[in-house]
Amino acid sequence: MKRKVSILEHEWVPKHEVMSESEVEELLRKYGIGKDQLPRIKVTDPVIKEIGAKEGDVVKITRRSKTAGRSVYYRLVVAR
Amino acid sequence: MTLKRIKSVRFGILGPTEIRKMSVSEIITPDTYDEDGFPIDLGLMSQKLGVIDPGLRCKTCGGRMVECPGHFGHIELAYPVIHIGFVKKIHKVLSATCRSCGRVMLDESERMRFIEEFDKIKRTGGDIEDFENVVKDVFRAAAKSECPFCGERQLRIRFEKPASYYEVDEEGGERRLMPTDVRARLERIPDEDVRLLGMDPENARPEWMVLTVLPVPPVTARPSITLETGQRSEDDLTHKLVDILRINQRLIQNKDAGAPQLIIEDLWELLQYHVATFLDNEIPGVPPARHRSGRPLKGIAQRLKGKEGRFRGSLSGKRVNFSARTVISPDPNISIDEVGVPETIAKELTVTVYVTPRNIEDMRETVRRGPRHPGANYVRRPDGRKLKVTEKNCESLAAELDVGWRVERHLRDGDIVLFNRQPSLHRLSIMAHYVRVMPGRTFRLNPAVCPPYNADFDGDEMNLHVLQTEEARGEAKILMEVQANIISPRFGRPIIGGLHDHITGMFILTRGFKRFSRDEVLRILRGIEISEIPPPAGYDESGKPFWTGKQIFSVILPPDLNANFRAKFCDKCYERGEACKEDKCDRDSYVIIRNGELLRGVIDDKALGSFKGALIERIYKKYGPSAAKEFINKFTKLAINIITQYGFSYGINDSDLPKEAKDYITEEVLREAIERVKSLQEAYEMGELEPLPGRTEEETLELLVMQELGSARDGAGEVASRYLDIENPAVLMAKSGARGSMLNLTQMSACVGQQSIRGERIKRGYQNRTLPHFRQGDLSAEAHGFVKSSFKDGLTPIEYFFHAAGGREALVDTAVRTSQSGYFQRRLINALQDLSVRYDGTVREARGIIVQFNYGDDGVDPSKSYYERYIDEIVEEVLANHESSDESQVMRESEAEAKAKAEAEAGVEVEAADAQEMMRW
Ligand SMILES: [Mg+2]
Ligand SMILES: [Zn+2]
């Protein structure tokens, strides 16, 4: 018997969310950067596939952190 | 200048056309200079190849020595030779292509499949690794015995080191493929097939791996040097090129004369050898080409490779001016932020000073002194002329000196310099110190700053760099001064602090309420800048005043310092489930400081030691770096005065135990343990041993035996420590944290204990036994490395052997670990070197790409954070201040507000506590 488990439910996979255009704009303004200065993640990344993010999207990643308790990270989805 | 972003880098192979195109002259003759010493045209030192003599001009570009970069020449080889760097690749390519038609031997479907795979990688942006994996598959698929295109039967290609290829037929008959044959085959491969092999035909045609033309590096890349004798000494590469040209010439002559093939082949082989060793003179299986003196010549590969090579030696790291290196030795009388510099070094290292109306008198005097110590070596006039200051001209130069000149003066007291000890593993390996010029030949260093450098004085050497600009000096002062680095950025505690005798001395001074007479107090406090001593603690029977050690220590504490903590000496009652008696501690190990007064507790490693330094940390955080520096300077001096006064030594007798103790250890503790091991062994042999869960019987036995013998040693140590009290210097050092441990002491005086290899008892050696002295299968303690003796008593030969076996493992382990961690460190540093924390708290790399949105997630600098270590003390202090200010102030804040204020002051650890709270969900 096969059962498909979503990797998003795994303990070790932090929360990934696709950001709206306005949120992205706000983010870029906050750090004074262009999209190309964001950290990247491949479209082929299992989590990105799972949440259906497209190339050019920015994902917001909320993680547990040893130092800050909770930390937020952003990644630009790229083809390569 | 506009900056451009590098989009890609392309590597290729130089082909003959390209080599000829970039060459300014063909090189034909092996002769370099004529009888008059002039470079010969068409020779290796041709003036067309660049200039290495000052005053001459390049015959190609007309530039002078520095202007002309040098130009390549070329040699037309009489016969092609294999490029030694491509031997493996050539073998693979030959094996994958048809010997007749030159196609890569893939059938139509395979070909389609691979083309599709390459396309896919290009489309999805795969990396080089993905690409190379497909190429690997192509080579595997193309190894066929018959060509799918022309049907030609293929023969196996055998490669023989260093650079020969043979075709082997089914009967084992071999035919040598000469470089000409190899080249002809490679030429036949069509461009589209070359792509299948992972090569780019535009930039790297396979036949270019066989050289027909050799580029001759410009003379600027192989300059000759003129020795004192007037004799010219040529560069290794030039020597090698001469060899190549000689053989090449003979080959041409023989070829033209129609010499027999055998002779030609011999010379050809020789040409192959010379060209190969020119490129790389460390080819395995090839004798290296040697200089007349017998020294192996440096090939091109040797210039680039390794630690001293172009990459690691000249580009990643270089030699620098204004630096010095010598042995270090200790000087506890200089401040921790100073460095003693030998006068000879101070006279060699200079600081450039611009002469201004404000300093002209000082500079005149400096120049007047010339080569005598606080003098100068050079002056530079406004027109740029640099003049050496000598004994003869110093007077006149001093008189001539004027505003706008520059003086390169000697290093002086108070100059700021960078001091460094390798390996520079963390940023504290380079710190700024202030110069103290001293006699002698060594750099002097306060021993308290040894921990950040990881230095000792058994012959260690250190480097010193003199800063040359005001910006550099300013930056060094703010960021790199020793006192700015007392707190380690790694673990947020002092890394600079007392060591060894500092701890011992302070422990002796502050334990209990030792009494000191006026004379003693003054002697102990000598050299510490204080203006008065506190009132005496009391008067003895004869009416003379006395002071306690705690009072003496308090003299160097800031007047409003408060602290509570447990000393290293603490017995850790709380860990045994008893309540800590705190101020009523019978070991006097609960430290209480109120208003700069040490009331209770002993000052030891916990308070002052490097890596712990609870007191140093509090002073640093409350009063700042300079106060902490002063505190360290003072307490080290104080401690040294004490230990000098009190006397402290360790003799061989100090590890003696009374006979009854020794008897008890050998007769009772160890004998019983060995008995128990024996009965365990018997139980095992009878098969009566109950195996532990998940273990075999053997493993269970080993485990139990190890446990038994471990506790036997501990037991012996326990007995020993009953007879050795705190009056014993080794015990004092161990308990105060100055040096050594109780385990060391146990091993010296009671029992060395079990020796182990890979965490197990010693097992290997002969068949079923460790040594021939034991029966096979003997599982007893003695037969597997249990050392009953103490170091003091001495080990039996067998014990000695086991101890050496265990010690060897430790030695090998450290050797392996250091080399591995060194390499890992290099890689990490290369990857992280240009990351920086920006003003907005983000961590970014050189291009501004964000790596962390908030440094360390919480944006906290560990060296500036309080953590939760002494939040209680801070709260208490703020409350106390609050109450005292209440009396004069009408306004009343509630206690809750005060608490909030305290927390705000403590700042970070509130967040840290929150963080911990959050971690729990
Ligand atoms: Mg050393
Ligand atoms: Zn030139």
Ligand SMILES: [Zn+2]
């Ligand atoms: Zn063929």
Ligand SMILES: [Zn+2]
């Ligand atoms: Zn206690």
